[in-house]
Amino acid sequence: MSGSRVAVITFPGSLDDRDALRAVRLVGGTPVPVWHRDRDLGGADAVILPGGFSYGDHLRAGAIARFAPVMVAVADHAERGGPVLGICNGFQILCEAGLLPGALTRNAGLAFVCRRVHVRCETSATPFTSTLEPGEVLPVPVKHGEGRFVADPETLERIEDEGRVVFRYCSPGGDLGDEWNPNGATNHIAGIANDRGNVVGMMPHPEHAVDPEVGPTGGQPLFESLLQAVPAGV
Amino acid sequence: MKRRFEIVVMLKPGMADPQGRAVEDALPTMGWSGVTDVRTGKHVELTVEAESEEAARALVEQVAGRLLSNPVIEEYRVLAAEEVG
Amino acid sequence: MKRRFEIVVMLKPGMADPQGRAVEDALPTMGWSGVTDVRTGKHVELTVEAESEEAARALVEQVAGRLLSNPVIEEYRVLAAEEVG
């Protein structure tokens, strides 16, 4: 049987699109490649904006990609409550497009960082974390140069109060602290959701954490949650 | 009619600027003292072809506000434009 | 006496400017036409404390030429300074 259809968008400069397609396949979903010039999502139930350096990350990461024709379809999909996951560059694009609040700025260390980190799930109320318990810790890799989440105080307060922080960087044991925060993100924020919870952005790479042969497996629950949220053929 | 514009994009006053900080920290090690409040940003120059000065300016404001800068973290200013025939 | 300086660092003319090119190529697809010769660079603002305007300027020239830019590929200009008491 073919599982739920998950679109993965390829922008010029997308890098982890193949990995995201592979991850969808690995957990039993049906990957649907979508091109940045396309005007629809190929009838997909959910969509992933993958990591990479769309348009070379010129100006700001995601600044140019958010104008791509396909982003209209992404916005519609989000509007209808469809699941949208932005990973790394995808997260940056969603923020630039205004589908998520805040912005992702240059890492505090001023350098790209590729490292295995741990993130703590803060809410089950998204299609990507429904099978997780708040407080659960996942090992996942990060690899980015502009991942420091920032937002103005009011926005930040709202995100926190409404429980829209999805992941925070933490120790293997789940404790928070600057030494566990790879980019200086405000409140150790690694991922957030929109007010309805259907649009999620995160800097860590769950698609690089599904295959035990090449890394940790902390990304599996996200894809499993997604397949449950959008059962095949619904 | 063509005009050359200069646009400056800087982080909003409150926003941390790690790069500016790094420059500030590097200065004393190079033997330069007395420099403070270093802020870094982007400088963009572009040529616009439009019937009128107004039309050109309007376009530049659009591009600067929606593409060159992100209002969530940055602010921009357009420096005086000059005609380039 | 404190003065605030603005320094613009741009790639030398003739040097490829991939960022400027990427912006220029993207603009039409966003519905903005008539923009050409996009060049991007760095904009740095800093405050200098020195006895005289000359001393301050000399320091800024040093910093701009040796730390903020690499003369091999870039050129800089110092925009008018203003006193900040």
Next chain:
Amino acid sequence: MVQAHQRGDAPIHRALGLTDEEHDRIVAALGREPNRAELAMYAAMWSEHCSYKSSRVHLGELPTDGPQVLVGPGEDSGVVDLGDGLACAFKMESHSHPSAIEPYQGAATGVGGIVRDVLSMGARPVALLDPLRFGSLEDARNRWLFEGVVAGIGGYGNCIGVPTVGGEVRFDPAHGPNPTVNAMCVGFVPTDRILRSGRGRPGDVLLLIGARTGRDGIGGVSVLASRTLGRASQEDRPSVQIADPFAEKLLIEACLELAGRGLLAGLQDLGGAGLTCAVSETATVAGAGAEIDLEAVPLREEGLEPFEILTSESQERMLAVVRPGDLQAAREACERWGLVSAVVGRLTSDGALRARSGGRVVAEVAAHSLTEEAPRYRRPMAAPPTLDEVQADDPTFLPPPVAPGEAVLRLLAAPNVASKRWVWERYDSIVQGNTVAGPGGDAAVIRLEGSTRAVALSTDGNGRYGRLDPYLGGAHAVAESARNVACVGARPLAVTNCLNFGSPERPEVMWAFRETVRGMGDACRALGAPVTGGNVSFYNESEDSSVPPTPIVGMLGLLEDHRLRLGSALRPGMALYLLGETFAELGGSEYAETILGVVRGRPPGLDLRREAALVTLLVEAAGRKVLAGAHDCSDGGLAAALAETAIAGDCGFAVSLPNHLPPHVWLFSESASRAVVWLLRSSATDLETLAEARGVPIERIGESGGPRMVVGDEVDIAVTEAAAVYEDAIPRLLRSGRSAG
């Protein structure tokens, strides 16, 4: 019409790096004086960088064939068979000169160049490695170079989505004015889709794809490669370019789509000598000629002279050879990827390379006269007079000034040994999702998707050895890289290399070069790993100093089943063995440099039969699941090897000292052909039997476990303390600059 070039302008050819003799050869080849455009073409093509005129005769001594070799030296990169219908293209190249004056852009464009070499074979780039050499980090300029180069390599590799999975960083005062920046790229290609050159036919179209052409590196090849850095850095500004990794990413995808759809008869990267090199080589190998129209070349700025267009080295461009019938499809694919493409010419049946501009011929030369008829020199060679004396002065028998325990900690903090995490955490080492083992181990492991096979990759080169004995320097570089891939369980398959030297016009440099090549050749033969390609970088000099002989070897190993891969992180409760024999060899060792402060004596000897036996044993034992892990002994000897595995596994050990050698000699000797291995006690006899069968000396030295590293009564250090020293050494050196004045 072609206007004659007056003898009066003779200095022009000299300014372009051509000797008067070479100028006369050009006149002879043309039967007339060359015009400016033609002169620029010859100057570029006959430069050391493009023609290998000083190295060719020696490189001929390297072994280049074997059943695994599908494409040997000569093409853009070598290709070897991996089985399962897949092949591996790989090559290493230098970009030291530009990096020395603009570290970020210099290193970044170096990565771009080597990636295009692999792409030219139709291969998807799957891994990058970056062997680097700098002066001491105590010096501010060296820190600027180091941080800039690392940022540039990451800035490019990360943006094109090719994981940087390995490399080296070593520090030597002689590299201060002349840093060495090499980059290696590895690509995979279906065996039946390898793009060999020479498939072009008269009538085929030359399609230029990618970046527009600007005044980049005009005469740069000649000036950069033929003048010493001190003089060049004034003249060569246009030769440092601004990298455009985004354009490169599009170029990779577009070219692979064209190759995959069978739309290419050939593909050439544009590197040194730009269009001239790409077109003349394409024509020569096809036994054809070529017509190009310079006005068809998309330009970045107006008013380029014909000679500038012909020799511009603008980055991120590829030249595709396309059958006329495939042209439209090819151009549409480029457009889809947002790339400019332009028909700049076609292959002809006469052997001439003819360039037109404005309808008139601006250059006309025999294509092969640029390539095959380039000069070749057998330059004078002489061993440096002082070498014997330096070698005779053996530090091995100097009394140890510090206790072994302290020596271990100081070695772990020595930049050559210390952790390079600061570097490789700045690189995306996992993109593409096939990195089974990234940086930090003996060799990186990249799996072949949909197969249990994987390649193992390592780069090595020990500057001290090369300086003290170029022959051994070359041989050890090959041996250590083979040992490194064997330590993850992989069989050495083939070698690429980059030979970084001073001016070939100096007899002692040329002698060292020849010795190095001899050493590499012997080691490659003994280890069954032929050389499939590489790069020679001469003139790594500034007025006052030259790099020591710096051969860097990139080894490609094959792992039949990556699930049997060995790690270098120690695990508790294991039996610890030392494979190989330890001799009193501290000459040129890290211990001698760091603790005794001397780089003298004779480097460790190398018995290639022993090395081959060790490699075979490691591969065999790994394949039979006898071993739990392995780590080779290199800089810092057994002590450093043990400490590195302990730190990697956060696991201590207790080993006992033998009585046939003084403790510091046994701990720090850098005798070759050795590795530390650990295994379940129950496997001990299996290992001993295998070792005996292979004739590899084997010694059970102790057990793993506990929080401390204990060696007899001589060393007792907490693993956490050692780890702190090892991990913080390089960050601390970089910080010291920031705080201190």
